[in-house]
Amino acid sequence: MKTTAEQIAILLAIGDAIENGAEPTDELLASIRRYDDINRRWRDFWNEICAPLTVDQLVSLVKGLVYVETFFHWIGGSGASGICVYEHLVDRCDSRDRLDCVTSWLMEHRWNPYIPFGTTVTMGARTYSGYTKLKSTRRARISANITTLVREDVTAGEERSARRARRARAHAARGTPEQYLLMEELDKMTPAECLIAISENDLYSPSFYPSRYAHAGADEVIRQLPAETQLRLAKWLKGKQRSSWRKFKSRLLSKIGTP
Numbered sequence: 171m172k173t174t175a176e177q178i179a180i181l182l183a184i185g186d187a188i189e190n191g192a193e194p195t196d197e198l199l200a201s202i203r204r205y206d207d208i209n210r211r212w213r214d215f216w217n218e219i220c221a222p223l224t225v226d227q228l229v230s231l232v233k234g235l236v237y238v239e240t241f242f243h244w245i246g247g248s249g250a251s252g253i254c255v256y257e258h259l260v261d262r263c264d265s266r267d268r269l270d271c272v273t274s275w276l277m278e279h280r281w282n283p284y285i286p287f288g289t290t291v292t293m294g295a296r297t298y299s300g301y302t303k304l305k306s307t308r309r310a311r312i313s314a315n316i317t318t319l320v321r322e323d324v325t326a327g328e329e330r331s332a333r334r335a336r337r338a339r340a341h342a343a344r345g346t347p348e349q350y351l352l353m354e355e356l357d358k359m360t361p362a363e364c365l366i367a368i369s370e371n372d373l374y375s376p377s378f379y380p381s382r383y384a385h386a387g388a389d390e391v392i393r394q395l396p397a398e399t400q401l402r403l404a405k406w407l408k409g410k411q412r413s414s415w416r417k418f419k420s421r422l423l424s425k426i427g428t429p
Contacts, residue, residue, distance in 0.1 A: 210250070
């Protein structure tokens with residue numbers, strides 16, 4: 171049984187190998203395989219581990235964690251350890267270029283769709299700079315333009331206007347690099363994770379999303395969704411929809427509130 175310090179040392183060695191342009195050895199990987207619980211330790215644990223580490227060591231540690239999570243298909247989700255270590259790296263790294271480079275590597279080599287930002291809604295960003303810019307833009311757009319979409323007391327006329335605005339944005343964004351990047355991210359997710367991500371991105375109408383995402387919403391998938399996600403999707407699907415999303419809407423409405 172390896173101690174925590176020994177497990178961290180192995181992850182650092184794996185990350186160091188990657189930083190030096192080499193593949194981790196089979197021996198290194200075999201030595202950490204059974205310790206998948208290290209990938210589900212939360213912030214208090216990682217605060218203590220990361221505090222004495224240099225920026226170079228934080229880079230090696232987050233790359234080591236993400237590499238083995240992908241290699242062994244470890245369970246991590248939104249609570250994966252790589253997310254915690256990445257947050258420490260963001261706080262400590264003074265070079266935006268280096269942070270962008272590390273983020274790009276993590277996005278390319280991740281298996282867990284929540285890596286590295288802790289959310290599946292990355293808006294197609296592949297770097298830290300890109301993510302922060304898009305996040306800021308999206309927040310401003312929501313604040314300025316779609317307040318009515320989140321009010322519980324919107325009138326029927328306002329709802330129709332909001333749906334028209336979503337359809338217009340969907341039409342304008344169809345076939346753009348932003349759409350292709352977003353689809354690429356969604357295709358990496360499970361059906362439930364995909365629908366959660368779609369429900370959290372209320373800028374576009376259902377016509378923006380290919381029908382395969384509606385087909386993936388089988389009854390058992392709908393039952394997996396949190397109640398708030400089911401309600402967000404139901405509100406988003408108000409009005410007339412095309413065949414695949416119309417059928418998904420029917421399945422969704424028949425399952426809301428059922429165990």
